[in-house]
Amino acid sequence: MTNVFKISSVAVALSALVAGPAAAEMKYDNGSGGSVLLYGQLSPAYVWVDDGVSTYSNLVDNGHSNSRVGLWVTQPVGQDTFTFNFETALGLRQSFAVSQNFTPKGVNWSRTFLRKIDFAYNSDQYGKVSFGLGSMATDGIAESDFGGTGMALYNGIGDAAGAFRFQPVSGIGATVPIGTVTASLDGGRRGRVRYDTPEFNGFRVAVAAGTEVLLANDDDFYDIALRYRTDVGTAKFKGGFGWSRRVRNGVNRDNTVGSMALELQSGLNFAVAAGNRHGGGDYTYGKIGYNANWISAGQTSLGIDYYDGNDFLVGGSSSGAMGIAIQQKIDRINTEVYMGYRTYELNDTATVYHDIDSLIVGARWKF
Template sequence: MTIHRAHIAGAALASALSMTSSANAQALEYQNTSGGSVTVYGQLNFGYLNFDDGESTTDEIVDNDNSPSRVGMALVQPFGDNQLRFRFETALGLRSSSGISQTEVPDGIDWDRTNIRHFDFAWANPNYGTISLGQGSMATDGVTGADDSGTDVISNVSVSDIAGSFAFRDSTGALTGVELSDAFSTFDGGRRGRIRWDSPEVANFTFSVAHGTEILDEDADTDYTDLAVRYGNDFGDFNVNAALGARRIQPSGSDDEDYVIGSVAVHHAPTGLSFAVAAGSEDGGGDYYYAKLGYARDFFAVGTTAFSIDYYEGDDINGAGTSSDSVGFSVVQSLDSANSEIFATYREYSYSDGTATSYQDANATMIGARWKF
């Protein structure tokens, strides 16, 4: 039913704009006679999650929070050398893998305005860059996510996404107040209501700066400022992507929080091997590093098969003296003709806080599929 409504909404929008349509392998695109276009796109990304906290297991059909189900519309209209752009995108509000826990299973669908990912206008000029205004990515959104493994749909630096609200149990079997999302963080910039500038590409570098605030949560009163630099280039058979960013969070009535984050990914095309690292540090607070090894080959005619193993280690993420570790194994099979992927992952989590409390290790398993349209 959700798929059907998404297509109807896209077609109705296109008709209202009196644009002609043309099929696209991954989206619906409508073009006008002046070079403008509207693209309607989206994805469904469902999985079966099993979480074992050392004492009990929880099983549920969920929306994969590594890359939530969504629908969006992107408009591009040229004006000479300039472009006016508009983007609207929302998650569907389906039961999230990071929203369930041992004590709570949310409704199957519960959409509210915090599910809006983008409501964003932009003006782009090839000489002066792009100015963006509205709900959208801060400059450091995705800076920690450089990854060419082909398994990022289910395995990436945000290792708690598949089970973030589950709590660790202590050695007696009692649930603690420590959730996975408390112990594993990326310090990523995320999306806010902001103004952002992106430079034109210069010698394979792009620079970005943004300032914003939380506009979708009425109870939030925090300002965000960040800047980032991104780099991408080929060196013979090697492709390199890298990003580095700095963030400042200014909560009302609290001290400022400063972060430095970044990532690098290297892919060797002839062998299908890839390697990625990411790291982040809070001034006076916690830090982490993350490493991922990937391998992708076309074993089958239907599409590429990708494997990865990754490791996360955090110190002081949930307060001074805390330590968190996670290791994951993942496989993704692309189905090119169906614009789909099927995936499976297994991930272990461990946590300690330097006190007499001993926390049991936990693990999560997810199998599922993503379909893009």
């Protein structure tokens, strides 16, 4: 009963935090067709975890979509467009960084919180060239999804509690972080050069080559991705498939991953994904959701998902996660409130581990 009261209290507090008047768009025109847009979001959350031995709770910044500020500069150049995008997270305590033995400082900004320093030139005829810190070609390729529960439930299993470790039932042996055995193999953001083709009959191809610029290593990255999006009658479909390579000290690590999503006119939606780390594990992921307009405040979304991984820890190991979530939009104040629950399991031939349960409650306010 105490936990229920605490969770309810936190939910009320988070809602109150964002329940102010909606901010006007902070956009400034330069008189020549160009503009500067300031934007951002606050994403506070409460996370509770039961690792089968003890329970833990923390106020965090939701790693599914963290608090951030950004700047968009847009300038037409004839029929083409030049853009510059700067974006950084605020450096708040991330949900995926908290574990049984470590709680980061409440605010501790470092360069790893930089998200984008991205210059781009876009031509409808020839495509788009991007340069700087930004998305590789496969960023988002594992996350095709029409469900509205992304703050608590999507194919980023480790974002809510990924540093918490599975505990051996015997109390002896290595503990294993959730995030290590629930990888989505999705692409990330690097210092890179990227090219996107123009869209052709719903298809678009992207290629990128980059290097790690935020961490103290010299990893190189290469990837290619194909995306497709279309409407089928009253239904919506999108999907993608990609291949990526990381080169570290002359050793290649290759990933192949793809995802698809479908939304029906009724609001019922489905998402599937699968990925393979060549020689290092594979997974499948499925999600069923429902988007409805039950109340005037905004869209209500429900979802349930399941993740099934193999060989990410050692050969013959298996990992799994199942989640359920609800997310509510409050359009008038550009806010979403949500609650999500997950249970995680890990099995290998040598060690028996306790299951882990997690609960996340929070709100995201965009400005």
